[in-house]
Amino acid sequence: MIKVQNINFSYQKSDKIIDDLSFDVPKNSIFGFLGANGSGKTTAIRLLLNLCKPNSGEILIQNKKIALNYIELYKKIGTLIEDPTYYGHLSGRDNLKLLAKFYEVDKHRIDEVLDLVGLLYAKDKTANKYSLGMKQRLGIASSILHNPDILILDEPLNGLDPKGIAQIRELFFKFQEEKKTVFISSHQLNEIENTCSDVCIIDKGHQLFTGKIKELKSQLTSGESYKITCNKVDQVKLILSTKFKIKSLINSDSELTFSLEEKENVPLLVKELVNADIQIFEIVKIESNLEDLYLTLTK
Amino acid sequence: MISSIYTSFVSETQKVKGTFTFWFTIMGSLLIPFIYFLIYFFRFENFVPPKDINPWDIFIQGNLKSIAFILFPLHVILTIAINLNIEHRANSWKKLFVLPVKRESIYIGKLLFLLFQVGVSLIIFTLSILIFGYLLGFIHSELNFSEYPPKLLQFLKSIIRLFIAVLGIFSIQYVLGLFVKNIIIPISLGVFLTIVATIIVQGWEHSIYFPYAFPMYFFLNSNQLAVIDTHYGLTISEITSFTTFIIVNILGVIMFKLKRIS
Numbered sequence: 308m309i310k311v312q313n314i315n316f317s318y319q320k321s322d323k324i325i326d327d328l329s330f331d332v333p334k335n336s337i338f339g340f341l342g343a344n345g346s347g348k349t350t351a352i353r354l355l356l357n358l359c360k361p362n363s364g365e366i367l368i369q370n371k372k373i374a375l376n377y378i379e380l381y382k383k384i385g386t387l388i389e390d391p392t393y394y395g396h397l398s399g400r401d402n403l404k405l406l407a408k409f410y411e412v413d414k415h416r417i418d419e420v421l422d423l424v425g426l427l428y429a430k431d432k433t434a435n436k437y438s439l440g441m442k443q444r445l446g447i448a449s450s451i452l453h454n455p456d457i458l459i460l461d462e463p464l465n466g467l468d469p470k471g472i473a474q475i476r477e478l479f480f481k482f483q484e485e486k487k488t489v490f491i492s493s494h495q496l497n498e499i500e501n502t503c504s505d506v507c508i509i510d511k512g513h514q515l516f517t518g519k520i521k522e523l524k525s526q527l528t529s530g531e532s533y534k535i536t537c538n539k540v541d542q543v544k545l546i547l548s549t550k551f552k553i554k555s556l557i558n559s560d561s562e563l564t565f566s567l568e569e570k571e572n573v574p575l576l577v578k579e580l581v582n583a584d585i586q587i588f589e590i591v592k593i594e595s596n597l598e599d600l601y602l603t604l605t606k
Numbered sequence: 607m608i609s610s611i612y613t614s615f616v617s618e619t620q621k622v623k624g625t626f627t628f629w630f631t632i633m634g635s636l637l638i639p640f641i642y643f644l645i646y647f648f649r650f651e652n653f654v655p656p657k658d659i660n661p662w663d664i665f666i667q668g669n670l671k672s673i674a675f676i677l678f679p680l681h682v683i684l685t686i687a688i689n690l691n692i693e694h695r696a697n698s699w700k701k702l703f704v705l706p707v708k709r710e711s712i713y714i715g716k717l718l719f720l721l722f723q724v725g726v727s728l729i730i731f732t733l734s735i736l737i738f739g740y741l742l743g744f745i746h747s748e749l750n751f752s753e754y755p756p757k758l759l760q761f762l763k764s765i766i767r768l769f770i771a772v773l774g775i776f777s778i779q780y781v782l783g784l785f786v787k788n789i790i791i792p793i794s795l796g797v798f799l800t801i802v803a804t805i806i807v808q809g810w811e812h813s814i815y816f817p818y819a820f821p822m823y824f825f826l827n828s829n830q831l832a833v834i835d836t837h838y839g840l841t842i843s844e845i846t847s848f849t850t851f852i853i854v855n856i857l858g859v860i861m862f863k864l865k866r867i868s
Binding site: 392 | 610613616617620621623624625692695696697698700701703704705706707708866867
């Protein structure tokens, strides 16, 4: 759906903002674009939208070069770039009315999208009086006004409360059900993990990983991690290091965290510990979250 | 292209709804005619015309010269700056540039709207002079405003020439306002250049090529070159103003197309 091929961008020759960035956004996916502040996310989005021209490389959206077909493609893309854009002296409804003219959208659609983002009750209030979260919702409403096939949103969850985040997340899922593609840049890793199927992680303008979150997990973690709570921790540690292939081992007074290469070893380990008269209070599998993976990747 | 320019123009009319720029257009245009009205109203005995003299000539010329020298250029400078500041304040370029229209349409739509706004100012100015004139004639019949008709054709011709004379300033301020985020910069530069114009227009022969001086020739007819009629029925400064408008806007469109959102 979106194909970024070896793009490079810098304001000055010595200062590369985007360094040979390539990734594919699959159709009908919710794609997370991750990176620390200043990693080049917003610049990459501007390049995606033809607001800046790359020094080299190519960007294709729906198999068309954005640089040559931007007007046609803008009809199919909804955007939110950094802070939401709104005219503070106009009401939320009037703000959308301005855009509706350009997209040739019926007026009833305005109320429909305001309802979708939970802003219908405040449609006649001037945007200056909106809270941060309401402004963000207005920004999202303006990006979906023309029912685009692709949404490109830069930090869309900024300023939203937990209820707002859940509501917008549902909206993204609804979009996915409607066979649309959602591209979200964010540094809220939890939200990306809960929302996105695919991610691209960049650091200093350079791509570190692109693919499914599952693939990232299997790439960065060999085996599976477990935590055991028991008595005789030192004895367990000894059994683990002598009889099982463990990747890492961290211990405290009553807990041990370790990685086993094969999950078939878990019942064997339990048997060994019971035979050694060790009391097991709890044994749980630890899932690596996106934050751990992100930190490992950008270390 | 035409339809997207029209859309852009219509959206501009909606953007100014309830803003200062809307009231500025109306109040700014009424100011001088209202002051003239007050002066005539309270000191009417000083303005009773000799027999067989049309009082409208002095009344209209007085109004025109008062705005042309400095107030109308300043009005244009402020109108453009205040209007473009709506975009800068909303940080809306990034949104405007991803609309499914060419950037030229946005540029031209905005330009046409501002020209319309300046045109409306002149229409309000013209009508208010006529209304105040007739009102004075009604209140103080000795001023003879009811006895003579205003020379409308000549008046309209002057208004159109004033409009053309201000196009040079208009284009420079427009392009400046589009690219400079800080509203203070185009306003101060415009005011500074207008002040420079008030000085050079009185003695420097080449001031006829200085855009900020063009409207001033309505007030000051000392520079012979400036008032020479060409075969187009316009003065050199008016033709230069129109040419400046075309050249600056061609450059402006090119720059606007290349404007990078950073």
